[in-house]
Amino acid sequence: MPVPDLFAEGLARGWKTHDGSRLEADLTLEADIAIVGTGAGGGTSAELLSAAGFKVLLIEEGPLKTSRDFHMQEAEAYPSLYQEAIGRTSKDGAITILQGRTVGGTTVVNWTSSFRTPAATLSHWADAHGVRGHGVEDLAPWFERMERRLGIEPWPVAPNANNDVIRAGCQALGYDWAVIPRNVRGCWNLGYCGMGCPTNAKQSMLVTTVPATLENGGELLYLARAERLHFAGDRVDWLECLGMDDRCVAPNGRRIVVRARHYILAGGGINTPAVLLRSDAPDPHGRTGKRTFLHPVNFSAALFDEVINPFYGAPQSIYSDHFQWQGGVDGPIGYKLEVPPMHPAIASTLLGRFGVDNALRMEQLPHTNVLIALLRDGFHPESAEGTVLLRDDGSPTLDYRMTDYTWDGLRRAYHSMAEIQFAAGAREVLPLHNAARHARSLAEARALIDDLPLELFRTRLGSAHVMGGCAMGEDARTAVVDSLGRHHQVENLSIHDGSLFPTSIGANPQLSVYGVTARLSSLLAERLRA
Template structure:
């Protein structure tokens, strides 16, 4: 019953919003509406489009629709208020206010605001759309005033995202028919599936102060009410913050060792019948900040799961073992013997077996067909990617939650094991700080638990969990802020953040003609079933310069990331959506960043990273061209692309030579936003205290009894999708911790 309620809430929260508490003034809102209209304007339908026999009513409506229509501008303003960095919101508001005045429009828009009649200067919202387009285009490539570029990209991304993600009461968006997008919103095949965590889960969203106490005690927890400090005191053996790759594995191992385990999860619990396959609602419910976590300079957009199962509930299924060269580097150069040990090899075997990993694939989706064919035509190797799903799994929306319950995330594997062994999972509950006391036996401090609060506003009392051992497993973006806000001072906490930065390229394959051999649509089929490694040299066991894989890209994300040259161009570009194959290039970054707080993340690539990215982008474009794309391009903001038909080899090579991710005059003006769903290393494991945040056992150098068990402990970037690496590392940490608990090393 709760699953059905949560699904209804997911849909309702998106479709019915109250905009009474608007962030912007009326003049700022007028400017925002006019900008939205410029990004996606009402246009006369063309008489003809490529590979369309006729302009049907859906395409006519698509061209005539505008982003100035409610609720798109309201949603943009709402997201600014709820998720934007303070300085970014201030900057946008200043620009919106300025262009609501004639003088401000003159200052930011130049001669394009001049008219022939008094008062000769026209404010932005009263200018013709053609002029507004030219102004926004100038902002997007402004050489000397980068704040205008930031405002352009911020508003462009949000506006176009909501054009394609908002749905009506029937879970439909009118633009979808025109772009040939048909998400599977029918009843899940697993509609009658039982909720596998039901016996061990407490969903605070549905609880009241009275029922919460009953639910906690009914799960076998020792709970007392503290009326003076207004909190619940809960006793257990192990408390784990986070239920993803690391937390799920640790919960199963430690519960299996006879420990009473409590898992705290900030997100909510969904099962296959709850998932809607709707891009906007799913991103909003299943990802941290709706998938909109930018670095402080806006150059990188980060995706992180925020639900039971964490990233494993929304990732793209790739289940690759830690590469041997990486294990050698970590064991020899970093001095971490764990990664060269038989125990780690055994852990990888155990993890892949529990996840049911297979390299077989009965049928590949459109994008993976293109990648494999392009590699074959070039004489390049296309690897089969192991996945934590069955060989017949053809779900194209697993990143919105797997509706077939086939993908084996921690929510249907390790956490089920843990619950069956007595573990308790408390959802909708955010850890606020760790409880530290001075003078541990081996460390300066000792951790004795965690203080958390329910995100249900009706529950006013905090939860104070007292435990022998506390594990932070809330990921590389959230573990450092939790440790720092609790008073830990190790200077390596938050540092050494690696992201596997990625850029995309695209190729258009019309549904008629030679490219019709590729079956399906861009959003159908297994997400990553093929990959190509861009090899630096032919030395055995060398790491590739870049890894080329296929992304999961809904229409809203595609529009938000796409270059914008004009309203007409973005509409024509999106009409090709279902037959546009995308490839993303991922590099094992030498550069790094820092997590300063939950909302402040900085990051910088090295020149070597950019050179490797350039090599990967050029190779990916070659693959698309070899597969038969009629047009290919990058996501650079100036719309860099080339029509392939009729071009000779010299012209193609000249175009490929212009593709670059390195810094330079062009990069300053025509930049693309990097994306990443892999965060690693921000509390790295180290041999010595001055080199990392935790020791080789995963225990904090500053506080005994405090362990970190997520991707943040990895010494550097993995170079491949890190799910198996994180789970294997967590497996080793938890196994050793279970032995220590058995010996009584962490008693109260």
């Protein structure tokens, strides 16, 4: 049975959208609330504010792609659905950063893992960063609301063999593990979530809150880059957007003026600070773009005699927080253990080497498992930390500074992953580092890991989580916005995305963004009505 195309049906009913790549002249748009970004923060805010009776305009730099465009092909998906055609990296090129750039944002391409913000993280924000109103009890009803809205619940299906490595290894070692909650309804268990869901089972903003906003009379402008906010005194007067070409590579010469009563930035932890920096927004204490965090990730591959087929089935369904909080908030850096799906293009890059060596590693892909460790950066003064900067052409980049404290965590994570993989029955383990080789026993792996020179470019590093850069807090000397997401210096400007977070959160962040921005949007609606 064909999967319905929600946008084709909605447009036939009168949904109002504007394709910035096809404008024949400059354009002026007006709304009560203009929202830059259509991902977790922007989409959630748009639905709630439009339901409250406000005319909402959603603005997206990327294209509008729907279920009929998702063919489970890496060569199609990566250039069209990801920031910088999946080429976004840290400024030095050493860390790959996966972020979405399409209507629905990263929620269209993430792997559906949905965790509430850990209690220890929320307590740390209150104690160390002066955040108010974001305690466990404050956010619980908003998390519950968004879990119901997006079908978030622990995955009820048995894990695929790739995820079962964590379960089997942790169970054999007596380590904690648990099932991951996923935002899906009627999932076909295909395993290609990172290329857009062809069945509309993933409850991304593309199939939930963005359509709801359009149904409520909102409008969508896509293939349009939010270039600059223009100010009149302590208020945003208007927003300047640039139409993009149909591949979202370069501006096409068309200019869109957006006038609204209130403006929300929800472009994520790199793009939101970039809009403020391009706009020369008030920043008396130099906080915009500072304290940006990644959950830096390293990788450990393992070969099994049995077939793993890491490209099939729900991409993430089992995790372990056993090593996350062992030293407390201020102790040695903690990390969350998960698996990534391993499709051929990403696998060939991650597994490394060239020529015959790479071909052999790819030949073994059906028997290969990879574990990842997500390091909880931002809690300790010696933690790695990033700053969002602008290139000469105004595009953003993240200057991410590694530290000995973080390298120590990466080495410990290599040890934990190898131990779990061998306990799960691995024949060989390969830490993904250009000086590593396959180890055939845990003792050999430990000696190998202890000798690895942990340096940029030699250690394979990546991240799919960008947090911070516009931190919230009541003290304007240390935060860009207050605890309600209101810009400290600009009266009619709010931020509703992961850039609000004063640190990383120690978990996949999408549900944190949903819950926090649902609360902030509802409070904003009350203020605007008043």
